[in-house]
Amino acid sequence: MSEQRLGMVVDLALCIGCNACAVACKQENDVPLTKFNTWVESWDVDDGGRIRRANLPKLCNHCANPACVHVCPTGASYVDADGSVQIDVDKCIGCKYCMAACPFGVRYANEETGDVHKCTFCHHRTANGLLPACAGTCVTHARVFGDLNDPDSDVSKRLAAADDAGVLLDDMGMNPSVHYLGLDKTMAMERVSAVHKGGNVKTPYEGRL
DSSP: OOSOOEEEEEETTTOOOOOHHHHHHHHHHTOOTTOOSEEEEEEEEEETTEEEEEEEEEEOOOOSSOHHHHHOSSSOEEEOTTSOEEEOTTTOOOOOHHHHHOTTOOOEEOTTTOOEEOOOSOHHHHTTTOOOHHHHHOTTOOEEEEETTOTTSHHHHHHHHOSSEEOTTGGGOOOOSEEEETHHHHHHSEEOSOEEETTEEEEOOOOOO
């Protein structure tokens, strides 16, 4: 097990769905058009009779038990010494096994090169003591990044102080490194609109029953 484990806490009460994180990521990592390393899914919910917007940022969860790494036939997908999940594009053969194995749908194939890409936690930045572009640009400080194994880190303190932290697809046993504050509350509220991703409809709204 890595002595260091980089991770992130996302406070859904602070996320306003501005997509500054997605824009910063695309600029920092030269992400192709129509592709995203991180994005915000937004929809309207009925919060006790009050209609409001719910926002759920998505990115690679950098799991401690990553399915993508287990199925990669060449070792292109691997867990780095800092605990993050990375891709060695020189070893990637474009088989897309990792894309099929990842239940979070956060990987994509580069149509020009054929290899697979995803969020790296801006590895080129974090290796030099900088924040990932998404966390560094968040205007409400909804994203907190750091070492989950360091109890004195900002991310560990934020997680320890919360009583409503959760992870996506917790029952799959992948042990994600991205934690969400207020996740259960957000997902429990009735959805009353389509889910939007990057300005496009991701999940249509069928109307109330």
